[in-house]
Amino acid sequence: MQLSRRGVLAGAAVGGGLLVAWTLMPREFENPLSPAPGETAFDAWLKIAADGVVTVAVPQLEMGQGVTTLLPQVVAMELGADWRQVAVEPAPVSGAYANVPLAARWAPLWRPMLGTWQDEPDELLLERWAQDNSFTATAEGTALAAYEGACRNAGASARAMLAQAAAARWDVPWEQCRAENGFIYHDANRASFAELAIEAARFSSPDPPPLLPDPPAEPALPMGEDIERERALAWPRLDLPSKVDGSHVFAADVRLPGMVYAAIRHGPHDRCELLDFDAGRAAGQRGLVQLVRGKRWLAAVADTWWAAEEALKKIAPRFSVEEPVQGEAVARALDDAVRRGTGQVVDERGEGDDGYAPHFALRYDVAPGLHATIETTAATAQFSGGKLEMWLPTQTPEAARAAAAGALGIGHGDVILYPVAAGGSFDRRLDNQAAIEVALIAREVGRPVQLTWSRWQEHVASYPRPPVAALIGAELAQEGSITALRARVACPPTTLELGRRMFANMTSWSALEAVAGEADPLAVEGLLASYAIPNASVQHVPVRLKLPTSRMRGGAHGYTAFFRECFIDEVAQRHQREPLSYRVAMLGQDAPMVAVLQAAAQLGAWDGGRAGSGQGLACHRMDLFGASGRIAVIAEAAAGEGGLRVRKLFAAVDIGRIVNRDIALQQIEGGLVFGLAMALGCNIDYADGLPTNQRLSSLALPSLAECPEIHVTLLPSTAEPFDPGEIGVPAVAPAIANALFAATGLRLRRLPLLSALSRNGPLP
Numbered sequence: 001m002q003l004s005r006r007g008v009l010a011g012a013a014v015g016g017g018l019l020v021a022w023t024l025m026p027r028e029f030e031n032p033l034s035p036a037p038g039e040t041a042f043d044a045w046l047k048i049a050a051d052g053v054v055t056v057a058v059p060q061l062e063m064g065q066g067v068t069t070l071l072p073q074v075v076a077m078e079l080g081a082d083w084r085q086v087a088v089e090p091a092p093v094s095g096a097y098a099n100v101p102l103a104a105r106w107a108p109l110w111r112p113m114l115g116t117w118q119d120e121p122d123e124l125l126l127e128r129w130a131q132d133n134s135f136t137a138t139a140e141g142t143a144l145a146a147y148e149g150a151c152r153n154a155g156a157s158a159r160a161m162l163a164q165a166a167a168a169r170w171d172v173p174w175e176q177c178r179a180e181n182g183f184i185y186h187d188a189n190r191a192s193f194a195e196l197a198i199e200a201a202r203f204s205s206p207d208p209p210p211l212l213p214d215p216p217a218e219p220a221l222p223m224g225e226d227i228e229r230e231r232a233l234a235w236p237r238l239d240l241p242s243k244v245d246g247s248h249v250f251a252a253d254v255r256l257p258g259m260v261y262a263a264i265r266h267g268p269h270d271r272c273e274l275l276d277f278d279a280g281r282a283a284g285q286r287g288l289v290q291l292v293r294g295k296r297w298l299a300a301v302a303d304t305w306w307a308a309e310e311a312l313k314k315i316a317p318r319f320s321v322e323e324p325v326q327g328e329a330v331a332r333a334l335d336d337a338v339r340r341g342t343g344q345v346v347d348e349r350g351e352g353d354d355g356y357a358p359h360f361a362l363r364y365d366v367a368p369g370l371h372a373t374i375e376t377t378a379a380t381a382q383f384s385g386g387k388l389e390m391w392l393p394t395q396t397p398e399a400a401r402a403a404a405a406g407a408l409g410i411g412h413g414d415v416i417l418y419p420v421a422a423g424g425s426f427d428r429r430l431d432n433q434a435a436i437e438v439a440l441i442a443r444e445v446g447r448p449v450q451l452t453w454s455r456w457q458e459h460v461a462s463y464p465r466p467p468v469a470a471l472i473g474a475e476l477a478q479e480g481s482i483t484a485l486r487a488r489v490a491c492p493p494t495t496l497e498l499g500r501r502m503f504a505n506m507t508s509w510s511a512l513e514a515v516a517g518e519a520d521p522l523a524v525e526g527l528l529a530s531y532a533i534p535n536a537s538v539q540h541v542p543v544r545l546k547l548p549t550s551r552m553r554g555g556a557h558g559y560t561a562f563f564r565e566c567f568i569d570e571v572a573q574r575h576q577r578e579p580l581s582y583r584v585a586m587l588g589q590d591a592p593m594v595a596v597l598q599a600a601a602q603l604g605a606w607d608g609g610r611a612g613s614g615q616g617l618a619c620h621r622m623d624l625f626g627a628s629g630r631i632a633v634i635a636e637a638a639a640g641e642g643g644l645r646v647r648k649l650f651a652a653v654d655i656g657r658i659v660n661r662d663i664a665l666q667q668i669e670g671g672l673v674f675g676l677a678m679a680l681g682c683n684i685d686y687a688d689g690l691p692t693n694q695r696l697s698s699l700a701l702p703s704l705a706e707c708p709e710i711h712v713t714l715l716p717s718t719a720e721p722f723d724p725g726e727i728g729v730p731a732v733a734p735a736i737a738n739a740l741f742a743a744t745g746l747r748l749r750r751l752p753l754l755s756a757l758s759r760n761g762p763l764p
Contacts, residue, residue, distance in 0.1 A: 032094035033057050040197040042161065044096040045154035046075055052182055052194035054079065055087045059097035059147070061138040061395050062239065063425040064670070065725045066663035069237045070143065071151050073660055076235075077216045078155025080179025081193070088238050090419040093397045095131035101145040101625055102137055103130035108522070109499025138395040139427060140555065141723025144659065145625055148216070148721070156212070157205035165199040166191045175210075218661040219716070233662050239421070250423045251378035251393045256448035259380070260289050262441050263308035264299045264453060266461040267319030268689025270546050271509045272296050277317035285311040292444045299441050305452055323509070323546040324689035330368070330467055333543055337490035338363070338469040343539030344519035347528055350535035353486045361473030362567055365750040366559045368464040369682035370691075371552060372699055375423025377453040377462075379434040381442035387414045388439055393422035393429055399502045400432040404439040406505055415439075426553040426674065431463060431501060459691045463508070463550035464684055466494045466523065468559050472567045475535075480575025481586065484535040487527050487563065493520030493542045494549045501548075508548035516544045526557035526730065527564055529621045532588025547686065553674055554729030557622060562751060565618035565734030569609075570747065579609045579617050579738070593621060595715060596652045597632045603713050604634035604650030609742050614638050614647075616739025618731040622722070629722035630654040633672070633731040636708070637739035644754060646676060646708045646736055653712065655727065656719035664724045668712050671728020676708070677701050679733035683752050700752065 035041040038050040047055045056072035068088045076086050091097050103110070104126050114129070129135070159179045166184040167174035169191065177186045182193050218234065242248035267274065277298055279291055287307035292299040298317040302308035345352065380391040381404075388408060394400040394417075401415040422429050438451040453461070468491040475484035493515045500511035519540045527538045552558060572582040580601055587593050597619055600606070609615050619632040636648040649672050658664050681700030685692045693699055733751055741747050748754070 032092045032096050040201045042158040042201065043154050044091075044094070045151060046079070046158055048158070048193050048197040050194055050197070052082075052192055053085050053087050054081045054182075054193065055089055056151075057091035058088055059091035059099075059136040060143050061393060061419060061422055061425070061429065063138070063393070063395075063422040063429065065667060066237060066660065067138070067143045068239055069235065070660055070663060071147055072238060073235045074148055074151040074216045075155040078152045078212055079159050080181070082182035083235060085182055086238065091136070093134050093136065093401065093417055095134045097136045097147075098127070098130035098134070099136050099142055099146040100127050100130050102139060102142040103135050105140060105142070105624070106499065109495060110503045113503055134398040136397060137399075137430075139430060139551070141624065141725045144721050144723055145627065148659075152211055152215070153209045156209035158200070160205045160210050161200040161203045162193060162196050164203040165196045168199070215657065216659050217657045218659065235660050235662070237663070249420055250375055251380070251391070251420050252375060252423075252450070252452055254380040254391045254420060254450060256380065256382065259448040259450055260301050260303060260445060261305040261308055262292070262299045262301045262438070262449050262451040263305055263312050264297055264437060264451060264457060265312050265317050266297045266457055268321045268460070269325045269508075269686065270321070270512070270548055270689065271323050272319045272321040272689065274298055275318045275320050277315045279315065281314045281316070282311035285314065290445060291315075292441045294437065294440060297437065299437065299451065301441065301445050301449060305450075309454060321689045325545075325547045325686040327685040327687060327692070330545055330547055330686070333545055334365070334467055334469040334490050337541045337543045338471055338488055341490060341541040341543070343488050343541045345537055346519050346521040346524060346540045347538040348536060349528060349533065352535060353484065353537040354535075356484050356486055356535075356537070357475055358473035358486065359476045361471050362570065363749060364470045364472065364563045364566065366465075366468040366562070367683035367685070367751060367755060368467045368547065368549070369552065369678060370459060370462055370464050370684050370693075370699060371426040371428035372677070372682060372696060372701060373422070373424035373426060373428050373458075376455055376458045377434045378451065379438040380448065380450040381438040382448040383408070383439070383442040383446070386410060387416065388442065389416045389418065390435060390438065391418045391420050392435055392438075393420050393425070394432055394435065395425060395427065395429040396432065396502055399505075400435040403432045403505050404435045407436040407439050408443060427551045428462065430498060431550055433461060455696055456694050459684065459693060463548045465552040465558070465682075466491045466549035467545075467547075470563045472563055474567070474571060476571065476575075480571060480577050480582070482531075482533050482568075482571065485533050486536070487538045488541055489524040489527070489538065489560070490541040490543050491523055492545050492547075492549050493518050493523055493540075495522040495551060496520045497548065498550055512544065512546075512548060517542055523556055524560060525555070526560040526620070526622070529557075529561075529623070530590070530593060530619060531568075531583075531586045532590070533586065554671070554726050557620065557726070557730040558675070558678060558733075559751065561618065561620040561730035562733045562737070565620070565731065566737050566749060569616070569618075569734070569738045569741070573741075580606060583617075583619060590621070592628075592654050592717070593619065593630050596630045596654050599652035599713055599715060600632035600634050600650055603652055603711055604636070604648070606634055609738065611742060611745065614739055614743035616735045616737065616742055618734035618738060620727070620730040622727055622730075624722065627656055627720035627722045629656075629724070629727035631668075631727050631731050633735040635732070635735040635739040637736055637743050639740065639744045644680075644740060645706070646739070648709045648711070649676070649732065649735075651710070651712045651728070652715060653724070653727065654715040654717055655722040655724050656717045657721045658714060659721055661714065664714060665712055667724035668714075668728040669710050671725065672710055672712075672732055673702070673707060675729040675732025676736070678729070678751060679736045679753050681752050683755055700754075
């Protein structure tokens with residue numbers, strides 16, 4: 001599907017108003033933003049209260065990435081608001097907030113549900129689908145691409161309306177008025193937003209809105225000058241005070257009058273059914289209210305969650321499973337597929353692999369991995385009068401509503417969803433099993449109920465990152481440069497599978513069956529990023545596993561960058577080429593990536609990655625509708641009797657125009673730590689459909705003491721902004737793997753890196 005950046009982002013920007021262009025007819029949305037007493041709603045994005053507080057609606061799930069600061073900041077900068085008087089609230093689920101760029105990127109996921117329109121949806125159809133389905137999903141770092149334009153328009157429109165109200169008072173041209181720190185000024189005249197709001201709402205904004213000449217941005221700092229965390233920031237996070245004092249409401253913090261608490265037991269993966277249980281075993285459990293039986297789960301409801309959990313421990317329900325997942329069978333299926341399976345070309349360059357004569361090839365593997373969120377799955381609901389109210393942290397709110405409505409057999413409009421913040425997600429909240437479960441439990445108990453999964457159930461019922469096997473081969477020139485590259489990547493069509501669960505509300509096994517054998521470009525993307533290799537080909541070998549899988553932070557880039565960057569390092573080493581200069585020589589015209597690599601080398605005092613140095617290098621680029629993020633990481637690692645230790649990580653990053661420097665640094669640093677966790681742990685194995693890792697401590701995640709020093713520099717740029725939430729992840733694991741080789745001479749080609757070794761044992 002050929003879609004232009006201008007067309008897609010123009011469609012996204014329309015969301016700031018209430019009149020939306022549709023393919024077949026104009027469509028008007030009623031303003032979904034309801035003002036409270038004393039508030040004036042200017043459009044779908046902002047309200048101004050009688051006390052001057054500007055409240056911005058945010059249609060994205062806050063899961064630590066800072067979106068509930070970033071979008072209000074865009075509005076505030078364009079409006080001229082006082083940041084101390086800016087508040088935020090979750091936007092209601094509405095087509096007025098459609099995430100058009102993500103709808104475009106995920107078109108292969110929802111397009112099969114469109115019937116005869118599925119072949120080539122154009123930009124107008126894409127916009128129509130996103131609005132009609134209230135598609136506001138939070139994923140893939142699309143917040144700025146989807147909503148910066150709309151937020152700027154909203155701020156500029158409100159500023160013009162406030163200026164018109166002030167100008168009418170002072171009998172001056174409104175264009176000569178200016179907005180600053182919550183006031184409208186003209187010469188000696190001054191009026192606050194609070195006193196102008198009601199009058200301003202009677203005026204109409206110019207079309208188009210009078211945007212400020214420069215888009216929202218904060219300057220980058222000189223190399224090595226990280227933000228002084230103790231000094232006052234220009235745009236501090238709006239959610240920070242409540243998170244510090246404990247008043248921030250996460251999913252498990254919701255409290256309703258008369259609420260009871262539910263714990264749950266799920267059956268093994270996959271296609272299980274609840275066989276039987278002995279309710280009498282829990283007869284003496286204090287506080288137990290009742291048991292609720294689902295087709296594939298059993299829930300206990302009690303006065304406290306602990307009492308409900310204890311009841312389930314006593315009952316020990318039994319399940320039958322038609323296709324139990326076995327870790328050994330998963331490994332065999334991947335091995336067979338990567339060696340002998342039929343691959344489908346999903347990305348190629350030049351002549352692809354025509355005439356390809358590889359000089360050598362290497363095998364890489366990735367184990368399935370869990371998201372390991374701090375907060376386990378939690379949801380609250382009450383069912384009354386044929387209507388369901390849900391308090392849920394979900395990245396796909398409309399899909400959650402549809403899933404709950406379908407489970408209860410009620411209309412979509414009879415489900416009211418109140419979004420709440422997630423205690424971490426890493427794309428775990430794209431799936432909505434909990435919405436179905438809590439809806440059914442709430443109907444059975446007839447009272448408000450909060451469902452919380454234990455850590456064990458999080459491991460049992462979550463869908464992991466897909467396991468992957470890859471063969472990377474290259475044809476080389478005499479001096480060692482790569483003239484042709486071919487990759488065969490065997491893995492499930494994970495994003496297509498996710499799409500069937502999300503958009504068609506399929507069960508996990510139905511989704512697996514529906515996409516069996518289909519090539520999934522999003523499941524293997526990123527392999528050809530960064531380098532100008534003349535001829536290249538990427539084949540996806542779709543694997544039918546009995547294990548349902550899902551997306552994880554960084555997407556396929558989290559493993560394809562590992563394959564490519566480790567492979568390139570080995571090619572350089574075999575031809576006695578210095579890793580940095582070898583990479584630079586293959587970058588072609590990508591001058592920004594050259595600058596990123598050079599900045600990382602300067603920041604990390606790169607010494608060439610010589611034997612014994614413990615230094616490793618990797619870089620990666622991600623693209624989204626004309627915006628690009630680039631990162632280079634240098635890792636310092638050491639090995640000895642205590643095992644592997646990553647001592648330092650240095651990262652140079654180019655994400656284009658930086659809207660909020662502190663949030664950008666937070667996200668890059670968080671991505672680096674997440675990449676570290678993927679390099680050293682997160683993996684999970686299965687026996688008889690159940691994970692062998694029962695606790696968080698069994699995932700080999702790095703402890704605080706094991707986390708390295710982290711140094712990040714952001715390069716100045718005026719290019720379109722790229723979200724920092726994903727780009728920090730991909731280059732970490734290969735940088736660490738290459739550092740380990742420099743420290744020990746040992747090449748590890750499997751994630752997690754130490755899965756074949758004793759974590760605490762001696763290394764060479």
